[in-house]
Amino acid sequence: xxxxxxxxxxxxxxxxxxxxxxxxxxxxxxxxxxxxxxxxxxxxxxxxxxxxxxxxxxxxxxxxxxxxxxxxxxxxxxxxxxxxxxxxxxxxxxxxxxxxxxxxxxxxxxxxxxxxxxxxxxxxxxxxxxxxxxxxxxxxxxxxxxxxxxxxxxxxxxxxxxxxxxxxxxxxxxxxxxxxxxxxxxxxxxxxxxxxxxxxxxx
Amino acid sequence: xxxxxxxxxxxxxxxxxxxxxxxxxxxxxxxxxxxxxxxxxxxxxxxxxxxxxxxxxxxxxxxxxxxxxxxxxxxxxxxxxxxxxxxxxxxxxxxxxxxxxxxxxxxxxxxxxxxxxxxxxxxxxxxxxxxxxxxxxxxxxxxxxxxxxxxxxxxxxxxxxxxxxxxxxxxxxxxxxxxxxxxxxxxxxxxxxxxxxxxxxxx
Numbered sequence: 180x181x182x183x184x185x186x187x188x189x190x191x192x193x194x195x196x197x198x199x200x201x202x203x204x205x206x207x208x209x210x211x212x213x214x215x216x217x218x219x220x221x222x223x224x225x226x227x228x229x230x231x232x233x234x235x236x237x238x239x240x241x242x243x244x245x246x247x248x249x250x251x252x253x254x255x256x257x258x259x260x261x262x263x264x265x266x267x268x269x270x271x272x273x274x275x276x277x278x279x280x281x282x283x284x285x286x287x288x289x290x291x292x293x294x295x296x297x298x299x300x301x302x303x304x305x306x307x308x309x310x311x312x313x314x315x316x317x318x319x320x321x322x323x324x325x326x327x328x329x330x331x332x333x334x335x336x337x338x339x340x341x342x343x344x345x346x347x348x349x350x351x352x353x354x355x356x357x358x359x360x361x362x363x364x365x366x367x368x369x370x371x372x373x374x375x376x377x378x379x380x381x382x
Numbered sequence: 383x384x385x386x387x388x389x390x391x392x393x394x395x396x397x398x399x400x401x402x403x404x405x406x407x408x409x410x411x412x413x414x415x416x417x418x419x420x421x422x423x424x425x426x427x428x429x430x431x432x433x434x435x436x437x438x439x440x441x442x443x444x445x446x447x448x449x450x451x452x453x454x455x456x457x458x459x460x461x462x463x464x465x466x467x468x469x470x471x472x473x474x475x476x477x478x479x480x481x482x483x484x485x486x487x488x489x490x491x492x493x494x495x496x497x498x499x500x501x502x503x504x505x506x507x508x509x510x511x512x513x514x515x516x517x518x519x520x521x522x523x524x525x526x527x528x529x530x531x532x533x534x535x536x537x538x539x540x541x542x543x544x545x546x547x548x549x550x551x552x553x554x555x556x557x558x559x560x561x562x563x564x565x566x567x568x569x570x571x572x573x574x575x576x577x578x579x580x581x582x583x584x585x
Contacts, residue, residue, distance in 0.1 A: 184488070194482045194485040232430050234436070237463050260437050309582050362569050372561065379511065380419070
């Protein structure tokens with residue numbers, strides 16, 4: 180070590196103690212099973228974070244199913260990607276669009292019902308390791324699908340599959356039941372600065 | 383309509399007005415350029431949300447680069463997926479691991495420097511539409527890489543590329559400069575309930 184090189188000995192010694200502490204902490208974490216994951220809050224990133232876990236799962240050879248409850252009928256980046264790679268993911272676009280676009284509550288209810296029936300199939304199928312229910316929180320919030328029915332099913336779910344439910348305004352009973360909850364809090368949103376929704380970012 | 387079918391006329395009419403209001407709002411959003419996006423906070427999902435935007439970008443045929451500053455040296459789902467599909471993404475694993483695992487500050491500094499030089503290349507290369515700098519916030523927080531140098535470069539960045547920077551403890555100057563900031567707030571984390579890190583979810 181020359182005179183010019185800073186001496187990091189103390190830092191490096193301290194890191195040994197940090198590592199030992201972390202190893203003790205990790206040794207206490209022994210549980211392993213399918214997690215119920217909820218992404219909620221008014222910030223951006225709830226669905227994209229679910230799609231990122233899809234990428235991780237695919238990297239481990241896990242089988243993935245995605246049901247989109249609201250978005251996805253129109254062209255999106257995720258739709259283009261997953262539909263171009265049907266061998267990777269079972270991808271079901273079952274929403275009819277936003278309620279203000281359908282302007283048809285009977286259609287919204289029928290679409291949510293069909294999406295939920297398909298979601299249950301995927302969750303109950305032992306072949307699937309990870310199931311994303313994108314925007315399910317929205318149809319529960321709007322009573323387009325009865326939340327108590329969803330919660331009752333999830334209480335009895337098979338514990339071999341990870342389930343990730345996205346959408347703002349998650350029901351408190353769902354948060355109660357979940358193993359992992361992240362609230363996506365908006366700090367700065369480009370829409371408010373006059374930006375359009377842009378490819379790759381918002382869709 | 384039979385007697386049993388609920389009458390949704392009022393709901394459907396109201397949605398027409400909601401749609402019109404949303405269209406007026408969207409008409410005011412006219413800006414379009416590469417966004418500086420920051421994912422911070424102590425909640426789970428910051429990196430996976432960046433990878434989800436990668437999926438979206440790929441679905442639009444956009445060219446994507448990813449530099450991983452800390453994580454990724456060990457086997458992860460994203461690493462397996464991106465390395466198995468090198469035609470999709472330029473994927474650079476340039477971190478040496480957590481500081482408590484390297485226990486070598488000089489190595490940490492050299493790794494962060496190399497990762498930053500590569501990051502600048504990708505951002506300055508007009509071929510790239512979306513560049514993810516995963517965990518860059520961490521090396522700035524730890525002064526492993528000088529934050530002022532990063533901020534100065536980002537102030538002058540080309541506005542044709544979306545850049546997404548992840549990691550807890552983002553610098554206030556970075557949040558100031560950013561177009562989109564989401565804080566990922568931990569509500570419930572499986573580690574605290576004794577769960578191990580699990581494939582597809584945490585890595």
